[in-house]
Amino acid sequence: xxxxxxxxxxxxxxxxxxxxxxxxxxxxxxxxxxxxxxxxxxxxxxxxxxxxxxxxxxxxxxxxxxxxxxxxxxxxxxxxxxxxxxxxxxxxxxxxxxxxxxxxxxxxxxxxxxxxxxxxxxxxxxxxxxxxxxxxxxxxxxxxxxxxxxxxxxxxxxxxxxxxxxxxxxxxxxxxxxxxxxxxxxxxxxxxxxxxxxxxxxxxxxxxxxxxxxxxxxxxxxxxxxxxxxxxxxxxxxxxxxxxxxxxxxxxxxxxx
Amino acid sequence: xxxxxxxxxxxxxxxxxxxxxxxxxxxxxxxxxxxxxxxxxxxxxxxxxxxxxxxxxxxxxxxxxxxxxxxxxxxxxxxxxxxxxxxxxxxxxxxxxxxxxxxxxxxxxxxxxxxxxxxxxxxxxxxxxxxxxxxxxxxxxxxxxxxxxxxxxxxxxxxxxxxxxxxxxxxxxxxxxxxxxxxxxxxxxxxxxxxxxxxxxxxxxxxxxxxxxxxxxxxxxxxxxxxxxxxxx
Amino acid sequence: xxxxxxxxxxxxxxxxxxxxxxxxxxxxxxxxxxxxxxxxxxxxxxxxxxxxxxxxxxxxxxxxxxxxxxxxxxxxxxxxxxxxxxxxxxxxxxxxxxxxxxxxxxxxxxxxxxxxxxxxxxxxxxxxxxxxxxxxxxxxxxxxxxxxxxxxxxxxxxxxxxxxxxxxxxxxxxxxxxxxxxxxxxxxxxxxxxxxxxxxxxxxxxxxxxxxxxxxxxxxxxx
Numbered sequence: 012x013x014x015x016x017x018x019x020x021x022x023x024x025x026x027x028x029x030x031x032x033x034x035x036x037x038x039x040x041x042x043x044x045x046x047x048x049x050x051x052x053x054x055x056x057x058x059x060x061x062x063x064x065x066x067x068x069x070x071x072x073x074x075x076x077x078x079x080x081x082x083x084x085x086x087x088x089x090x091x092x093x094x095x096x097x098x099x100x101x102x103x104x105x106x107x108x109x110x111x112x113x114x115x116x117x118x119x120x121x122x123x124x125x126x127x128x129x130x131x132x133x134x135x136x137x138x139x140x141x142x143x144x145x146x147x148x149x150x151x152x153x154x155x156x157x158x159x160x161x162x163x164x165x166x167x168x169x170x171x172x173x174x175x176x177x178x179x180x181x182x183x184x185x186x187x188x189x190x191x192x193x194x195x196x197x198x199x200x201x202x203x204x205x206x207x208x209x210x211x212x213x214x215x216x217x218x219x220x221x222x223x224x225x226x227x228x229x230x231x232x233x234x235x236x237x238x239x240x241x242x243x244x245x246x247x248x249x250x251x252x253x254x255x256x257x258x259x260x261x262x263x264x265x266x267x268x
Numbered sequence: 269x270x271x272x273x274x275x276x277x278x279x280x281x282x283x284x285x286x287x288x289x290x291x292x293x294x295x296x297x298x299x300x301x302x303x304x305x306x307x308x309x310x311x312x313x314x315x316x317x318x319x320x321x322x323x324x325x326x327x328x329x330x331x332x333x334x335x336x337x338x339x340x341x342x343x344x345x346x347x348x349x350x351x352x353x354x355x356x357x358x359x360x361x362x363x364x365x366x367x368x369x370x371x372x373x374x375x376x377x378x379x380x381x382x383x384x385x386x387x388x389x390x391x392x393x394x395x396x397x398x399x400x401x402x403x404x405x406x407x408x409x410x411x412x413x414x415x416x417x418x419x420x421x422x423x424x425x426x427x428x429x430x431x432x433x434x435x436x437x438x439x440x441x442x443x444x445x446x447x448x449x450x451x452x453x454x455x456x457x458x459x460x461x462x463x464x465x466x467x468x469x470x471x472x473x474x475x476x477x478x479x480x481x482x483x484x485x486x487x488x489x490x491x492x493x494x495x496x497x498x499x500x501x
Numbered sequence: 502x503x504x505x506x507x508x509x510x511x512x513x514x515x516x517x518x519x520x521x522x523x524x525x526x527x528x529x530x531x532x533x534x535x536x537x538x539x540x541x542x543x544x545x546x547x548x549x550x551x552x553x554x555x556x557x558x559x560x561x562x563x564x565x566x567x568x569x570x571x572x573x574x575x576x577x578x579x580x581x582x583x584x585x586x587x588x589x590x591x592x593x594x595x596x597x598x599x600x601x602x603x604x605x606x607x608x609x610x611x612x613x614x615x616x617x618x619x620x621x622x623x624x625x626x627x628x629x630x631x632x633x634x635x636x637x638x639x640x641x642x643x644x645x646x647x648x649x650x651x652x653x654x655x656x657x658x659x660x661x662x663x664x665x666x667x668x669x670x671x672x673x674x675x676x677x678x679x680x681x682x683x684x685x686x687x688x689x690x691x692x693x694x695x696x697x698x699x700x701x702x703x704x705x706x707x708x709x710x711x712x713x714x715x716x717x718x719x720x721x722x723x724x
Binding site: 334335337338339340341342343344346347350351354355439440442443446453466467470471473474477478481482485 | 560561563564565566567568569570572573576577580581655658659660661662663665666673677680686687690691693694697698699701702705
Binding site: 107110112115118131173177180 | 398399401403409416421424
């Protein structure tokens with residue numbers, strides 16, 4: 012395990028108007044690890060993930076990708092300046108994002124969706140991008156749907172396509188923002204299955220989720236977010252079996268069958 | 269009255285002059301095409317201003333839209349042809365005159381850019397925000413997002429409405445004769461002065477336009493039906 | 502600029518009289534268009550033998566450009582039908598014909614948009630078709646179409662600028678007359694354009710407020 016964490020979040024605060032959603036969140040994610048973020052609705056899980064790739068700009072605090080801060084950089088004279096958007100975009104390539112609403116682009120086929128960013132952003136030649144896309148679609152078991160438009164796919168298929176799309180950029184880490192929350196229960200398993208395989212392959216993942224089984228079985232670490240702060244964090248074996256905080260205990264009991 | 273009716277529908281006169289009238293009609297088509305290009309580009313520009321994050325740009329876009337959308341075609345036509353050259357002439361201290369064709373294209377293009385701007389804006393704002401978030405998450409620049417994600421979807425969504433506005437623009441080109449652009453109506457009035465028989469000529473013009481527009485409008489209607497079903501599947 | 506005062510403010514009587522004529526023509530045309538549109542719509546929907554006539558008329562009024570219709574009504578109709586006897590009448594008739602075509606379609610969409618269940622509920626309660634139409638269908642059509650109807654009024658106002666061509670002394674006419682007298686078009690025409698733009702803008706804004714109010718009060722999505 013390298014010394015520099017793949018992703019480091021330091022004291023991130025985020026406010027929307029007068030509503031404080033994140034109140035100082037800090038944690039590290041090392042290469043190859045899976046970190047699950049759990050918590051009640053409104054605890055700030057989605058906002059946290061959206062801050063990590065600067066879809067939302069943190070009001071204070073910073074996010075480091077392999078030691079590089081996302082929000083600032085050193086200019087030619089060695090001074091620290093805010094990072095321009097074009098540069099942030101470049102860094103975003105290293106983070107794959109899977110959204111709760113899939114957000115596939117409806118006017119392109121599945122294959123079109125997957126090759127779009129590699130071609131336009133990484134500037135891969137089309138043949139190479141297509142081969143890469145086909146491999147990603149194979150990984151999520153969606154090869155036969157490559158030529159279909161998203162509207163014709165089930166929710167689970169759309170989400171798997173979205174995962175393939177994120178994988179095609181060969182990111183350093185994958186962010187999953189409640190990937191199964193929009194799915195019918197029968198369809199969550201196919202998506203979780205793909206995510207388990209990715210984890211087994213050594214993908215660095217941050218997953219915001221309500222799926223407690225997944226969090227317990229697949230994560231290396233679990234973070235429990237409450238009201239914008241980390242209430243408790245640790246290995247799943249401890250967190251789920253012997254929660255230290257009372258809130259976490261109550262939260263978990265709601266999910267126990 | 270039957271004498272009048274017979275005269276009105278004695279379209280042989282209209283037919284006799286068909287070459288000249290066809291030329292005039294071609295001028296209408298040309299004005300339409302040029303104005304359409306202007307209306308589309310200026311309309312898109314204004315729509316993008318309207319959805320910009322920066323308030324002054326938004327305000328500018330709104331001003332453009334409200335001024336041109338609410339301006340009567342004929343008023344704009346006269347103003348662009350008679351007033352604008354004078355204003356420019358005052359500014360550069362020279363005598364400026366606009367060719368009637370240019371004035372017509374400019375006036376109609378600007379007025380209809382107002383309508384198109386609203387159409388585009390509605391299309392842009394109808395795109396789910398998640399689509400754009402996904403684009404940003406992949407590191408796509410705003411320009412790339414605009415061209416590859418926003419505009420294709422805007423075109424697909426708003427095509428039927430845009431086609432209807434094109435038809436309106438085409439109908440609007442009939443007024444350009446009033447600043448001496450030699451279009452169909454201009455030729456009709458010239459021939460009328462010569463032949464002193466307005467009935468068949470104006471009736472013929474009305475029927476000709478009706479037929480052309482009816483065919484176009486029906487085509488657009490049929491196409492829009494199929495298109496909407498395909499897009500919103 | 503002193504020119505504004507001399508050319509526009511001092512001529513305000515002429516401009517006002519022109520504006521009055523414009524408003525008169527537009528209001529009359531608007532009323533006639535609503536009536537005409539309603540008649541055409543009802544004939545098209547409910548008077549089977551006359552349906553093709555209504556359809557053709559609606560299409561004809563909608564598809565023919567307003568300028569062409571204006572010329573036709575002003576110069577051909579008097580010989581053909583004996584009326585209109587004044588250019589003022591020709592003006593509002595042509596404007597009314599054009600808008601009645603659009604309104605006929607608006608009304609038709611409105612009527613067909615009323616859910617069938619509502620008619621069934623009325624019949625089940627013992628209401629006659631006529632009562633149902635008058636008390637259930639038409640009020641909803643009126644509410645749902647109100648924004649479109651207001652929009653047609655703006656179309657009428659904008660098209661009314663053409664009646665100056667057939668020598669009706671509207672605002673456009675007056676301002677062109679002033680330009681011919683004073684040979685200084687900038688202030689006069691710009692002021693005229695501004696008057697029209699502001700007038701249409703106000704009508705549009707009212708229409709939008711009306712649409713918002715109706716949507717809030719009745720939850721109707723049609724506009």
